[in-house]
Amino acid sequence: MSATGADLRRGPFAEGERVQLTDAKGRLHTITLAPGKQFHTHRGYLQHDDLIGAPDGSTVTNTAGFEYLALRPLLADYVMSMPRGAAVVYPKDAGQIVTMADIFPGAVVVEAGVGSGALSMSLLRAVGETGRVHSFERREDFADIARANARAYFGEDHPAWTVTVGDLVEALPEHVEPGTVDRVVLDMLAPWDCLEVVGRALAPGGVLICYVATATQLSKVAEAMRDAGEWTEPSAWESLVRGWHLEGLAVRPQHRMHGHTGFLITTRRLAPGVTPPLRKRRPGKGYEGSEDADGTTTETIPGATAEEWTPEAIGERVPSDKRVRKVRRSVTG
Structure with missing residues (x-):
């Protein structure tokens, strides 16, 4: 038995497959093959039937004599061109998450939120059929779009994937037993709110990796990890990818x-009752302590309130409800 979706990655092009066309100027077009259909541009059209049954890596010429190279889109190509409601995790970051969080075959992974499903597909390919990916998403419309995108890519519903619509803090204890999760990936506005429930779900030594957009989020989640006293010292970074122009002697x-797309911060769950080694550096002065009514001290970023942690407040582009409804209808039928 082949792995889920493997049959769609090899062999001749078939009806219903997505194919990436590249013209002589390097422009990309993605089409879904259907008998009798045509792909039109302002420079003629080509027949889908000319591609159905052709081997991957073929060329096809349209009615005006323009040639296209036809290839199956790689996962990185697919996630950048697929229908989306929420913004996607870029392939450069998804690759870092899979590697640096050590997502292994057979792993039990918790993901929140799902967005349009880009990262979910990378996680599913990494854990395989023997693993589990439990994804949590607050918005049902985003969850529907993610399911449809993954189904189109794998050719079926992936057997290792469960998508739950709801808040992670409330829903996670209902779906996983304490200490049974190997890895947790959080792509959300306020991951520090989830550290307690995630800590209970993770096995000792398990990895938590968070994807955040701004330096203020990065600082707040790092300090929350340290204050919790049950995590290793967090490590944070970002990755910048710059392509190179390769043509003759013009190599530049x-x-x-x-x-910048986002920051990644990772830490590991300590064994129960273990105290992390004392840090030997002075804490930053960016946080102020405030005493609650019960006498506990809460650290906050000066000038930042809970209400300010919104996509708009951190500069994210928020898709309109009308656009999300349109994408949802297009992918779910």
Whole structure:
């Protein structure tokens, strides 16, 4: 028995497959093959039937004599061109998450939130049929779009994937037993709110990795990890990818690049009752302590309240409800 989706990655092009066409100027077009259909541009059209049954890596010529290279889209290509409601985790970050969080075959992984499903597909390919990916998403419309995108990519519903619509803090204890999760990936506005429930779910030594957009989020989640006293010292970074122009002697960096998309911060769950080693550096002065009514001290970023942690407040582009409804209808039928 082949792995889920493997049959769609090899062999001749078949009806219903997505194919990536590249023209002579390097412009990309993604089409879904259907008998009798045509792909039109302002420079003629080509028949889908000319591609159905052709081997991967073929060329096809349209009615105006323009040639296209036809290839199956790689996962990185697919997630950048698939229908989306929420913004996707870029392939450069998804690759870092899979590697640096050590997502292994057979692993039990918890993911929140799902967005459009880009990261979910990378996690599913990493854990395979013997693993489990429990994904949590607050918005049902985003969850529907993610399911449809993954189904289109794998050709079926992946047997290792469960998508739950709801809040992670409330829903996670209902779906996993304490200490049974190997890895947790949080892509959300306020991951520090989930540290307690995630800590109970993770096995000792388990990895938590968070994807956040701004330095203020990064600082707050790092301090929350330290204050909790049950995590290793967090490590944070970002990755910048710059392509190179390769043509004759004109070998130079491209003018455009994938710059900042988000920060990654990772830590590991300590064994129960273990106290982390005392840090030998002085804490930063960016946090102020405030005493609650019960006498406990809460650390906050000066000038930041809970209500300010919204996508708009951190500069994210928020898709309109109308656009999300349109995408949802297009992928779910």
